Amino acid sequence: MQTHEIRNRFIQHFVKAGHTEVPSASLVLDDPNLLFVNAGMVPFKPYFLGHQTPEFNTATSIQKCVRTLDIEEVGITTRHNTFFQMAGNFSFGDYFKEGAIKHAWSLLTGSIEDGGFGIPAEKLWVTVYLDDDEAHDIWANKVGVPEDHIQRRGMADNYWSMGVPGPCGPCSEIFYDRGPEYGVDGGPEADEDRYIEIWNLVFMQNERGEGTGKDSFEILGPLPKQNIDTGMGIERVAFLLQGVDNVYETDLLRPVINAAEELTGSTYNANHADDIRFRVIADHSRTGLMLMLDGVTPSNSDRGYILRRLLRRIVRSARLLGAKGEVLDRLIGVAAETMTPSYPEIADNWERIRRVAVAEEKAFTKTLAAGEELFAQAATKAKSEGKTILSGHDAFTLHDTHGFPIDLTIEMAEEAGLTIDRAEFDREMAEQRARAKADSQAKKKSHTDLHVYREFIDNNPTVFTGYDRLADESTVVGIVSGGEKTSSASEGEEVELILDRTPLYAESGGQMADRGRIVTADGAIVDINDVQKVGKKLWLHKGIVTAGEFAAGVAAEAQVDEKWRHGARQAHTATHLIHAALREVLGQTATQAGSMNKPGYLRFDFKYGEQLTADQLRQIEEITNEAVDRDWAVNTTEMPLEEAKAAGAMALFSENYGDVVRVVEIGGPFSMELCGGTHVAHSSQIGPVSVLGEASVGSGVRRIEAYSGLDSFRYLTTERLLAERLATEFKAPSAELPDRIAALADKLKAAEKQLADLKAGQLLANAASHLDSARTIGDVTYLGLNLPAGTGMKDIRSLATDLSKRLADRPSVVALIADGGQKVPFVVAVSDQAVDKGVKAGNLVKLMGEKVGGKGGGKPSMAQGSGSDASGIEAALAAIESELA
Known part of the structure; x- marks a missing residue:
């Protein structure tokens, strides 16, 4: 039975039983405790917490979920995914334990012909909470499950809560027996590899207090209403009904593994290490696809960091399996093909998703190149010191700071004849995880009290x-x-x-x-x-x-406030026009990622991977103002959500909409969006719109800003007055100003270069005279100079190289420093004879850096750095002298 059919059978089973079908919420919700939706009940939390009254007494959904607590463990076990689909049925004060149990049992054991899954009853085992006699009685006497297939378990296994004060209650879990070839007899208590949990029925009846862990909190008392929250794992049921060994071999993930085999030349099921990598590729390709579908883009923090980590693990795993070129386009493309039947919005967003994935792989390829260079330096240093082990600290720095995967570090170390101090690496990783977990717990808080x-x-x-x-x-x-x-x-x-x-x-x-x-x-x-x-x-x-x-x-x-509302209407309606203009200029994949508008001003975030050109900005502004000039009526209509989508109204898949939505239409097909905001009656009432510019606000997301109405007029007036003043200064028409200013800038650059060349020539011309200042300290010739203020690093380095060559016939050290204005640049050059005596430029520049509030580094013969405190220049030169002495 294909996964899409399993989904449909589940929904139809509960719709026929009177449940309201609720579409999956976005993976990204505004919840202080969650990076991503991680359970099917999360969108219903306001109802369970009593913050909102549901519009229905019973509901059913198949919710997209992502759990990322143990990314490093993905693929090691064969039944866990980072992305999964949680099918659930919910009761808000309607049916309770008996209803939930009978609904689940009838679907699982019902015949294929009647819309069930056709699972033999003898294959199923159930667990109940220790003292939940009511649930035990229902299973045994009303459903007919044999006593030897019912097990009682403790709070850690069969008592549910959100992890923070709020609703909680006992639960009953349903397990599938895979047979003796998968483990020992004895039910879930004996072996959860043989007995796979497929459904959890939560009987939400109590309120919990403060506490940590699954079983160390106080039960405060009963809830005003008894609720039902259940979750059936679509992926787990799929691999059981499809007769395969694990979730990675189902119809949704095995095609990705097949594609990975073609890209890498390796074979799945050949050895355990490679199998883990194939599973990582399959799992992360699908998870990355679904995160990008819901608007997440790669970054170095929060949700974006998780996505970046997943995408880079795909690339890393593919490389270790033998891939030579880029892989994300193909792998995520295959994942998109398998998931689109259930999530048709993937097709509409595919070009944007593809562009983000490809850009991230290109960026990671550069990271790998940089990491390989850093590894080479660390390996050379270790070998020069006679070591055969690369420190775990170096490996951790490559992994944590530079994003270089530990697997590749180990592989390259083996090629270089080195091993990694894995114990030290693991220790630093454990410390980092502990810090991250503590930070996560610190941020976690109870739900806002809205009672x-x-x-x-x-x-x-x-x-x-x-x-x-x-x-x-x-x-x-x-x-x-x-x-x-x-x-x-x-x-x-x-x-x-x-x-x-x-x-x-x-x-x-x-x-x-x-x-x-x-x-x-x-x-x-x-x-x-x-x-x-x-x-x-x-x-x-x-x-x-x-x-x-x-x-x-x-x-x-x-x-x-009428003036405030008028300005807000102008800006909000202008936002719709700019969105439409963006899509006309950049293509249909340039979709909204966020917005903010207030009287006279708007900013609009959109998904696009490249910087906009000046001509594109001009086109966007012109198309927007043409729409203003056409005086289109701004029409608002309420209609059913599906009808609005069918009519072409833009909807954000990260938003939750009701059954009836408000559609704002401007200029027929020009702009049609779902929107609950306030708007002008005609586009001409917006007034002029001035685009201020655009910039990046994250990987794959750009932001455009604009003024509207009187604020736009004031901005344009200021720009006109500025142009008039410049025209007066340059004695030229405003149309010629760009060329005049460009020519003046070119002249200024040429003059600056000429001046710099003259200063550099003068420094080098006086090089010989500086030699008179050299003196002998021990058996080393030392020349330390405080150069004229304003001397830059390039000139200091050139002079240091020249002076070092003049002193190359003896052990010598040249130390140069200058007050460069905002920075204090310094260079140390050491002759080969001095290096042989143990004098290293890198050590000496560190001494200088300490005195001028900076740092530096480099090779033994030449090193450089910069600081910020010019008052320490003489002390820096004295520190070199003291060290040589």
């Missing part, structure tokens, strides 16, 4: 009326101050007002919140400086009481 808002979310959701009006009559249904609900607030207090209806826009979709005020008939006023959403349904109006006293239940008028 103060819960009654309002359930009973008084805010009605937003701001699309049609700038003022509206409201009732103050609640007041929150200092995190606590209060009945009133007086002048000077900072408050959050909750209204039954409001025209003030709450920050979302990149648009900043409205500014405004809330006033009562008796003159009480709150100046609103921010509006935020809670639970997607409640507007919190944040501000300061500037007059009178507010009380819960009072009637009030909410007023939007």
